[in-house]
Amino acid sequence: MTDPNPNTSQSCQLECLARQLEAAEQERANALSLLERARAELARTQGERDRAVNALIGLRKETFFNLARDAERRDGESPMHTVRIGAYASLIATSLGCTPAWSEMLETAAQMHDIGKIGIHDSILSKTGPLTTEEWRIMREHPRIGAAIIGRSEEPLLQLAGEIAMTHHEHYNGAGYPRGLCGNDIPLAGRIVGVADFFDALTHDRSYRKALPVDTVLSMIRERRGEQFDPQVVDAFLRISGQIKAARQRIVEQERFSQATDGWDGDWWMLA
Numbered sequence: 001m002t003d004p005n006p007n008t009s010q011s012c013q014l015e016c017l018a019r020q021l022e023a024a025e026q027e028r029a030n031a032l033s034l035l036e037r038a039r040a041e042l043a044r045t046q047g048e049r050d051r052a053v054n055a056l057i058g059l060r061k062e063t064f065f066n067l068a069r070d071a072e073r074r075d076g077e078s079p080m081h082t083v084r085i086g087a088y089a090s091l092i093a094t095s096l097g098c099t100p101a102w103s104e105m106l107e108t109a110a111q112m113h114d115i116g117k118i119g120i121h122d123s124i125l126s127k128t129g130p131l132t133t134e135e136w137r138i139m140r141e142h143p144r145i146g147a148a149i150i151g152r153s154e155e156p157l158l159q160l161a162g163e164i165a166m167t168h169h170e171h172y173n174g175a176g177y178p179r180g181l182c183g184n185d186i187p188l189a190g191r192i193v194g195v196a197d198f199f200d201a202l203t204h205d206r207s208y209r210k211a212l213p214v215d216t217v218l219s220m221i222r223e224r225r226g227e228q229f230d231p232q233v234v235d236a237f238l239r240i241s242g243q244i245k246a247a248r249q250r251i252v253e254q255e256r257f258s259q260a261t262d263g264w265d266g267d268w269w270m271l272a
Helices: 005-076 080-096 100-112 115-119 133-139 142-150 156-167 188-202 214-223 230-238 243-261
Strands: none
Touching: 080 100, 080 188, 080 230, 080 243, 100 188, 100 214, 115 142, 115 156, 133 214, 133 230, 142 156, 156 188, 188 214, 188 230, 230 243
16 A cells, blocks of 8 residues: 655654664764773773882882892992992993983993892902902802892893893903803993993902002003903993093092981982
C-alpha cells in the first residue's frame, strides 16, 4: 500500500536519523571524556612513578658520594680531593670539546672514582711505607670493587661513574690495571680522570710523601704523554693549566673555609 502522506514518512525517517546521530555524538563525547580521564590517570601514575624512581636514584647517588668520601678519608685524603678531581675532569673535557652537559655530568661522576677503596683494609690504605707484593695486589683490586659497588644502572650518571671507577688506573700503553686496557679501549672518561687524579695526587701531601710543585707535576704529565696518558687528553690538560691551577687554589680556599667554620661537613660535593 502506498503511504498516503509521503512527506510525513520522510520526516519521521529524518527525525529517527537525527536521534541516532545525536546518540552517536553523545557516545563519542562520552568516549573522549573517558579517554581524557584515562590519560590524566596515566599521567598521574607515571608522574608518581617517575618521582619515586628519581628519589631512589637520588638516594643511591647520595649513598655513593658518602662512601666515596669515607674511602678518601680512610686513605688519608681530604674529602675535597674528590671535588678537585671532578673540577679538573670537567675542565679537561671542555678543553677537548665535549658537550657542556657531558662535562657537567663527568664532574659529578668523577667524584666517585675511588669509591672502591672502601673495600680495602685500613692497614693497607694508611701504611706509610712501601706496600708488599700481596698488599699491592689487593690495592689494585679497588677499581673492580668500585665498579661492583656502583653496579649496573640505567642512570647515565651512575653508568659513567662505574666506568670511571673501573678504568681510571688504566694506562694508554696498556701497562695499567686492572684489565691492562690500552689506547681508545679505555673509555674517554677514564682517560681524563687518570690525568686529573695523577695531577691532584702529586700536588698534595700524603702520609708517605710531601707534595710536589705544580709545575714539576705538569712536566711529569707532559713526559708521560703517549705512554701513561692519552696524548690528546694531555694536550687538552696543558692548554688549560692556568684554569687548573686557579680551580685548585679556589677549592683549597674552600677547604680552609670549611675547616674554619668548625669542620663543616655538609654536602661537600656541592662546593666545587
